[in-house]
Amino acid sequence: MxxxxxxxxxxxxxxxxxxxxxxxxxxxxxxxxxxxxxxxxxxxxxxxxxxxxxxxxxxxxxxxxxxxxxxxxxxxxxxxxxxxxxxxxxxxxxxxxxxxxxxxxxxxxxxxxxxxxxxxxxxxxxxxxxxxxxxxxxxxxxxxxxxxxxxxxxxxxxxxxxxxxxxxxxxxxxxxxxxxxxxxxxxxxxxxxxxxxxxxxxxxxxxxxVAPRNTTAERITQRVHPVDRNRKRELLSYLIGDGDWKQVLVFTRTKHGANRLTEQLQNDGITAAAIHGNKSQGARTKALADFKSGKVRTLVATDIAARGIDIDQLPYVVNYELPNVPEDYVHRIGRTGRAEREGVAVSLVCVDEHNFMRNIEKLIKTNVEKVVVDGFEPDPSIRPEPIQLGRQNNGGGRGRSAKPGGNRARNSAPSSARKNSNGGRPNQKSRQRRA
CATH class of the missing domain: 3.40.50.300 (P-loop containing nucleotide triphosphate hydrolases)
Structure with missing residues (x-):
């Protein structure tokens, strides 16, 4: 046709x-x-x-x-x-x-x-x-x-x-x-x-x-690297450097986490920029332009970017932290493998996030391959800790402790009175509207 x-x-x-x-x-x-x-x-x-x-x-x-x-x-x-x-x-x-x-x-x-x-x-x-x-x-x-x-x-x-x-x-x-x-x-x-x-x-x-609901594209290679929570940044820098990854979109849960990880990557000698709801529109536009042009090697983002970045040849997406809403995983990794091209989606998963990963695999009806990277083997003695959760799609909200690795109901977070940059209106319930 x-x-x-x-x-x-x-x-x-x-x-x-x-x-x-x-x-x-x-x-x-x-x-x-x-x-x-x-x-x-x-x-x-x-x-x-x-x-x-x-x-x-x-x-x-x-x-x-x-x-x-x-x-x-x-x-x-x-x-x-x-x-x-x-x-x-x-x-x-x-x-x-x-x-x-x-x-x-x-x-x-x-x-x-x-x-x-x-x-x-x-x-x-x-x-x-x-x-x-x-x-x-x-x-x-x-x-x-x-x-x-x-x-x-x-x-x-x-x-x-x-x-x-x-x-x-x-x-x-x-x-x-x-x-x-x-x-x-x-x-x-x-x-x-x-x-x-x-x-x-x-x-x-x-x-x-046109495809089973909530499925991921077959051209995306999905992989999980189990790792201790305090070694994620070290592993990410290793993967980028050892693999000579030139263009990497990295997702964090919070705006503060995105800023912190960006600084850490820069200290490791990896050019990086952050994009999230607290950034001015000019800063967001520049970060995205620099990433697309190759001036910036790594773009660290909250889930705001899962619905707005369209790069046909983006080769790598990394879930530095898993989303607590499984559907957001589908949108995140969908930034790669676009326009019939191949892509790789890597998730760095610590013991706190095991239930998040199980919920994701249940949604996408796929058991994602688990690969332990030599030198980054998880310590089996480390116990799960609660994860602070607001509505994590853009790192906003006051947050709430989840049970270790647990998955919180989609709309259970307290409402916030913060203004959003999408028009100055208050947030509603768990999904903060900062666009």
Whole structure:
């Protein structure tokens, strides 16, 4: 099958040809016809399989069928919501890439930068808006836009958008939208709880799953290195140096942990930068740019990066600390092995995290290979210790002690009154919304 057979107009086919794409991926082949028909959709596919094009291409096609070139003011007709700034920017890049031959206007808005230029752009009118929820609601309060003409709503990384950290803002946004609209949910993972919640928000949605739910890509080689908790940094530096790893994305649970590990790696002679919710947007953009260009060898991140980094040839992902929510493991390692390339995902697992690893293996239905590195054999006399847990996807929250290696309920953390950089709103429950 080709993109032309899917019913896309010539301008979109030209843009795809310019980008070097001619054959749709499985998720694109299944999602595009459904979106073109106008129905609601829940689509699940592994990361790196082209989900973004699966909704941007038919969205652009449907919107192009209405001639708006003569309209003086352009109301927002398509709204795409993402959980992080990086992912919002990435999605908007795709909208611009595929829509460059079309007379449609688009923009992206998120926190961490001045709101005034965003307000000016929106007041001129745009057809397609990509946004993070907090900043979107701020702009609505500033009377910079109205959402009563939206025809299509897209929730990208829908599992994160519908969890307790975002659901309150999502419900606020839904009240601003017309009742009659198309709603599209795209994600790599859908828990049963999220599916039940989505059924209440969508109208008889079609469900597309191009791979078993919550599975990882076969082209990713997964490996666990058992190691004592106080030797993880030493082992990480050894692996990077001995293996001559040139580009490594490393995940920690907390922002403080990311900063500390970055300093330690730099002291070991390994160029490193940190990216997390407490960093300014300028610092985050620079860190990511330096990492992509090779100026920085190691990028240390909290789970904010699992939903916003798209590097086709990223060879290595390291779980320096395992996530306490198993689905986050799928998103983390999905940063490698993208665009049909091979990748390696390594997890450094101490005795405190054994239950985390068992829960992950249960979710992905795979027993990950355990390899003890010579010289880093775990000490069997060391006992498990409690792990401090907030909502660990970006290292935020006040934290709470978990039982040794235990897995805490997804929404049981106390709410926080901190403001987030996604629009200045308080956090909700366990999933902190700092984007």
């Amino acid at each position: 080709t993109f032309a057979e899917l019913g896309l107009r010539a301008e979109l086919l030209r843009a795809l040809d310019d980008a070097g794409y001619s054959v749709p991926t499985p998720i694109q082949a299944k999602a595009i016809p459904t979106v073109l028909q106008g129905g609601d959709l829940m689509a699940a596919a592994q990361t790196g399989t082209g989900k973004t094009a699966g909704f941007t291409l038919p969205l652009l096609e449907n919107m192009s069928r209405k001639d708006v070139s003569g309209q003086k003011y352009r109301p927002v007709r398509a709204l795409i919501l993402t959980p992080t700034r990086e992912l919002a920017a990435q999605v908007h890049d795709s909208v611009r890439t595929y829509g460059k031959h079309l007379p449609l206007r688009s923009t992206v808005v998120f926190g961490g930068v001045s709101i005034n230029p965003q307000m000016m752009t929106l007041r001129k009118g745009v057809d397609i808006l990509v946004a993070t929820p907090g900043r979107l609601l701020d702009l609505v309060q500033q009377n910079a836009l109205q959402l009563d003409r939206v025809e299509t709503l897209v929730l990208d990384e829908a599992d994160r958008m519908l969890d307790m950290g975002f659901i309150h803002d999502i419900k606020k946004v839904l009240k601003l939208l017309p009742k009659q609209k198309q709603t599209l949910l795209f994600s790599a993972t859908f828990s049963d709880e999220i599916k039940q919640l989505a059924d209440k928000l969508l109208n008889q949605p079609e469900l597309i799953e």
